[in-house]
Amino acid sequence: MNTILIEKIRKEIEALEPTTKVERIGTVVKAGDGIAEIEGLKDAMMAEMVVFETTEGKALKDALDHEPVVGFVLNLEEDFVKTVILSGAERIREGMVVRGTGKTLSIPVSSAMVGRVVNALGEPIDGKGAIKEESRLPIERIAFGVIDRSGVDTPLHTGIKAIDAMVPIGRGQRELIIGDRGTGKTAIALDTILNQGSEPKETRPICIYVAIGQKESKVARIVGDLEERGAMAYTIVVVAGASDPAAMQYLAPFTGATIGEFFMLKGQDALVVYDDLSKHAVAYRQMSLLLRRPPGREAYPGDIFYLHSRLLERSAKLSAKLGGGSLTALPIIETQQGDVSAYIPTNVISITDGQIYLDTDLFNKDMRPAINVGLSVSRVGSAAQTKAMKKVAGKIRLELAQFRELEAFMQFASDLDKETKDRIEKGRRLSELLKQPNGHPSSFEKEVLAIYAGVSGLIDGVKVEDMRLFETKLMEYFDHHAAGVLESMRKERAISDENESELKAALASFKSVHHELFIA
Amino acid sequence: MKASWYAEALAGALVGKNEKEAEKVVARFYEVIKAHGHTGLLPFIPAELEKIEARAQAHREATLVTADAKSRTKWSHAYDHYYRETLLPLDATRKDVIDETIIGGYQIRTKDLLVDSSYKRSLIELYQKITN
Numbered sequence: 314m315n316t317i318l319i320e321k322i323r324k325e326i327e328a329l330e331p332t333t334k335v336e337r338i339g340t341v342v343k344a345g346d347g348i349a350e351i352e353g354l355k356d357a358m359m360a361e362m363v364v365f366e367t368t369e370g371k372a373l374k375d376a377l378d379h380e381p382v383v384g385f386v387l388n389l390e391e392d393f394v395k396t397v398i399l400s401g402a403e404r405i406r407e408g409m410v411v412r413g414t415g416k417t418l419s420i421p422v423s424s425a426m427v428g429r430v431v432n433a434l435g436e437p438i439d440g441k442g443a444i445k446e447e448s449r450l451p452i453e454r455i456a457f458g459v460i461d462r463s464g465v466d467t468p469l470h471t472g473i474k475a476i477d478a479m480v481p482i483g484r485g486q487r488e489l490i491i492g493d494r495g496t497g498k499t500a501i502a503l504d505t506i507l508n509q510g511s512e513p514k515e516t517r518p519i520c521i522y523v524a525i526g527q528k529e530s531k532v533a534r535i536v537g538d539l540e541e542r543g544a545m546a547y548t549i550v551v552v553a554g555a556s557d558p559a560a561m562q563y564l565a566p567f568t569g570a571t572i573g574e575f576f577m578l579k580g581q582d583a584l585v586v587y588d589d590l591s592k593h594a595v596a597y598r599q600m601s602l603l604l605r606r607p608p609g610r611e612a613y614p615g616d617i618f619y620l621h622s623r624l625l626e627r628s629a630k631l632s633a634k635l636g637g638g639s640l641t642a643l644p645i646i647e648t649q650q651g652d653v654s655a656y657i658p659t660n661v662i663s664i665t666d667g668q669i670y671l672d673t674d675l676f677n678k679d680m681r682p683a684i685n686v687g688l689s690v691s692r693v694g695s696a697a698q699t700k701a702m703k704k705v706a707g708k709i710r711l712e713l714a715q716f717r718e719l720e721a722f723m724q725f726a727s728d729l730d731k732e733t734k735d736r737i738e739k740g741r742r743l744s745e746l747l748k749q750p751n752g753h754p755s756s757f758e759k760e761v762l763a764i765y766a767g768v769s770g771l772i773d774g775v776k777v778e779d780m781r782l783f784e785t786k787l788m789e790y791f792d793h794h795a796a797g798v799l800e801s802m803r804k805e806r807a808i809s810d811e812n813e814s815e816l817k818a819a820l821a822s823f824k825s826v827h828h829e830l831f832i833a
Numbered sequence: 834m835k836a837s838w839y840a841e842a843l844a845g846a847l848v849g850k851n852e853k854e855a856e857k858v859v860a861r862f863y864e865v866i867k868a869h870g871h872t873g874l875l876p877f878i879p880a881e882l883e884k885i886e887a888r889a890q891a892h893r894e895a896t897l898v899t900a901d902a903k904s905r906t907k908w909s910h911a912y913d914h915y916y917r918e919t920l921l922p923l924d925a926t927r928k929d930v931i932d933e934t935i936i937g938g939y940q941i942r943t944k945d946l947l948v949d950s951s952y953k954r955s956l957i958e959l960y961q962k963i964t965n
Contacts, residue, residue, distance in 0.1 A: 322963055329959055331938050333950040335920070338942070352888070353945035372934050373953055377960050410947065 337413040339394065341365070344405040347558045348603045349384060349396050351411050357394045360417045360453055361386045365398075366410040383434075384411075385418045385560075388604050395604050397560040399434065420568055422575040423447035427519060430536055430550040433564040435572070438552065439536075450575060452567045456626035463632045465666075468697045469518065469584065469641050472508030472754020473501060473682055475747040478706040478764055479713075480669050480689045483697030484518070484582050485630025485639035489661055491646045491653060492671030496683050498645045500751045501669065502586040503535065505643065507544050508754035509584065518582035518641065520548040523569035526562050526592030529554045538752070562596035570627045573640045577629070580636030585628070589645035590621060594657045611656050621657075622664045653688075667691035681748060686713055700807035701761045708768040709743060716740020735773075742772045745780035758802040759788055762816075765808070771820050774831035783830050787823060795819035836874045839866060840881030891944065895925040898932050898940040898951075905929055908939035915941055915948055 339353030354363065363384050368376035382404055388395035398405060420435035423446055430439040437444050465483035482488045490498045506520040522539075524532045532552050539545045549572055553565035566587045573583040587593070594617055601614035609615045621644075628642040644665065646658050651673060653662065662668055667690045676683035698706065719737050723729065729737075746767045749755070755763070763784055766772060775783045791799055798815050802808065808816065824831060839862075846858050866872060897912050899905045915921050921943055932940075937952035 325959060325963060329955060331950055331952050331955045333948060334954065336947045336949065337945060338947040339945060355945045368957070370932065370934055373936060373956055376934075376953065376957060410942075412947070 337415075338366075339363075339411045339413070341405060341407055341409040341411060342393070344398075344402070344407065346603050347398050347402045347560055348600075349398055349402075349405055349411070351394050351396060352392065354386075354394050354411065354413050357386050357389060357413055358415075358417065359386060359389060360451075362414045362416055362418045363396055364412045364414060365405055366412060367401075367404050369410055387600070388606070397563075397600060397604075398558070399560050399564075400558065402558065417451050417453065418564075419449045419451045420571055421446035421448075422450050422572055424576075426549050426572060427547060428545045428549070430552060431568075433551065433553045433557070433561040433568050435568060448575075450571050452564060452571055453623075454571075454574070454627070456623065457629045457631065457635075461632055461635055462629050463637070465630050465639075465693045465697050467582075467630075467639070468694075468699055468702075469505075469582075470508055470512070470757050470760075471501070471505040472511070472756070472760075473504055473749055474755060474760045474763060475682060475684045475686070475749075476501070476669060477702060477757070477760050478747075479686055479710050480667065480684070480691040481694035481698040481702065481706075482641065482643075482691060483630075483694045484641050485628060486667070486691070486693050486697070487625045487628045487642040487644065487665040488691060488694070489644050489646060489665040489668040490671070491648060491658060491662070491668050492683070493648050493651055493673045496671040496673055496676045497681060497751070498647070498671055499535070499588055501671075501682055502588060502643050502645060503538065504752065504754045505584070506539065506548055506586070507542055507752065509547060510542070510544055511754075511756050516582065517547055518584045518639075519573075519576045520544070521551060521569045521573050521583060521585045522548060523551045523553075523566050523585060523587050525553055525565050525587065525589060526555050526557075526596060527552075527588065529556065542752075559596040559599040562593060563600055566590070566593055566624055570624060570640070570642075574627060577631060577638035577640045578636065580638045582639045582641070584641045584643065587624075587642065587644040589647050590661055591645075591647045591657055594621070613656060617657070618660050618664075621661055625661075625664050666693045679748075680744065681751070684747075686710070687717065699757070701802055701805075702757070702764075704808055705761055705764040705768055709764055712743055712768065713740060716743065738777070739773065741777045742775060742780055743767050745777055746772065746784065748781070756803070757806075758799045759791075761802060761808070762791060762799065763787070765816065766820060769817075769820070771824065776832060779830055783827075786827050786830065790823045790826065791819065794822070836877035837881045837884075839871070839874060840878050840885060843878065844882060844885045893922065893924055893926055894928050894943070895921045896928045896930050896940075896942045898930045898935060898942065900931070900933055900935050900937050900952075902931060904937070904939070905931075911939055911948075911950065912941055920946065920948070 337354060337356060339351040341349050342352045343350035363386060365382040367382050368379050382401040384396035384398045386394050386396050423444060425444050429437055429444060432438050465485045467484040469482045469484045470477055471482060490501055492498050509517050509520055532554060536550055539548055551565050551569045553561040569585045573585045576583040594613060597620055598613050602608060606614045625642055625644060628640045630639040631637055644661060646661050648658055670685045670688035671683045672685040675685060715736060719733060723737060746763055766787060798819055801812055843862050847855055850858060899908055935951035935953045938950045940951050941948040
């Protein structure tokens with residue numbers, strides 16, 4: 314061993330003088346199912362961290378290697394406090410001493426967390442060593458008030474054409490992703506994370522993916538994908554897997570929000586994906602029932618709405634005085650057989666600033682992403698939409714709405730006039746244009762280009778089945794022959810008159826070069 | 834309904850009662866339990882009462898833990914000090930315990946307070962300071 318280190322230890326031991334510590338304690342009277350009932354701890358606070366004295370009666374040698382068992386207070390009763398044990402519940406015994414820490418549950422946070430996988434307590438679980446702590450932040454905090462916030466005015470591009478055009482998301486917004494299982498909810502969230510890689514480094518949001526109650530294999534696959542695509546360079550993954558205690562699953566989204574707030578308070582932008590809050594609600598229900606809190610609708614406790622609202626209210630766009638950082642939330646809710654009127658979905662719909670509804674029928678019709686444009690809405694995002702996107706997106710929403718009406722009518726009518734037929738055909742082409750393969754987010758300027766081509770009438774002569782080929786060729790053409798148009802759109806974030814004429818000329822030239830794609 | 838809940842109610846009702854009054858309370862308690870159809874819980878209630886009494890006894894106890902019998906007298910003054918400082922309950926009854934694992938020093942424990950001046954705690958803290 315290093316002689317300097319030995320000397321340092323020797324000095325420390327020589328200077329050691331036993332000190333006296335007066336602590337508040339309690340005694341475990343009952344324990345089971347991850348819950349411990351404690352007598353004593355007279356001045357305990359809500360969400361106070363408590364430490365179970367598992368080293369009592371153990372020799373010093375054994376006590377040194379003992380991982381402490383930690384819990385936090387959730388019920389304050391007349392004679393008892395009920396705590397939730399975070400890990401190592403099997404080591405709790407009746408009569409065990411419990412020490413109050415006088416601190417509410419907090420987690421270590423630091424910039425070094427980027428690129429790492431952590432558990433609900435902020436501890437690394439990816440085997441890449443310890444994370445240097447910059448500060449500790451309480452896991453629960455009151456959301457910023459009206460004065461501390463500013464309006465949502467900066468777009469957060471998802472790289473998904475249908476979303477960026479019709480359900481735009483702004484930085485600081487809370488946009489719910491809702492749908493049945495297997496409809497691509499996680500895929501949308503992950504594409505959004507992947508797309509942030511194309512943002513300039515100085516404005517790129519730090520992404521936090523919170524996996525709640527998911528299979529470890531799925532999380533491993535997601536982390537692998539993010540790593541492979543280079544997205545872990547700006548992403549933190551918080552995991553409370555299916556095999557973790559309900560308490561950890563309950564804490565995980567709050568941990569994600571706390572990490573996000575750390576970056577927001579530094580003036581940076583952050584994006585948190587809560588995947589998913591249905592499982593979070595189930596974990597909280599389990600804990601509440603074990604804590605013997607009265608069950609309400611669907612056996613959820615009465616404060617389930619408050620649980621989600623206080624979590625999602627922490628998303629904000631801060632005022633310039635506070636650094637102008639933002640925390641965007643993309644909560645995910647899994648519905649059962651498309652029922653959006655169930656308890657938890659309606660709660661979260663009413664809390665968030667809009668929702669992206671994924672439809673099983675559309676998914677089965679190979680419309681991917683399976684976004685139901687009629688049921689999806691963004692209440693604040695349009696204020697953050699870029700001028701370029703706003704210019705083209707208004708038209709596509711209208712065209713698609715007309716198409717959906719006519720499509721329903723078409724099922725009954727056999728003889729249609731030419732104008733109606735053309736509208737239906739155009740609607741089909743536009744729907745086809747909005748299709749996007751999983752894991753391939755588009756850059757902002759290419760999204761605008763594709764939609765502009767769609768609404769300007771260029772696609773009118775293209776066969777529906779050739780739409781994907783058309784889009785590929787169009788992008789290739791612009792990359793090689795009209796990169797300047799894309800570049801100026803990317804810089805200006807608008808389609809100026811000058812730009813538009815260049816765009817029209819480039820599109821006309823594309824049409825003449827690839828005339829084989831156009832039937833008329 | 835649990836036997837422990839009935840036992841707690843009964844224990845509360847019996848506080849400060851003399852023998853005659855206690856008899857009346859018990860008779861009334863029996864009527865209540867019968868009216869609720871919970872007479873099946875009666876055999877378990879005495880055991881629960883014993884637990885409550887043991888707990889109350891433990892609450893009054895203040896334990897002085899030392900590493901060996903020799904140091905007990907040495908640390909008695911610490912116990913007296915905290916008693917005078919009213920950190921310990923006024924009706925506290927002292928109980929002496931020997932626990933070799935604390936290595937040295939002492940610990941004074943009541944229901945909701947721990948005065949820890951053990952060498953074991955100091956050494957664990959030193960270990961954590963060096964290794965973290």
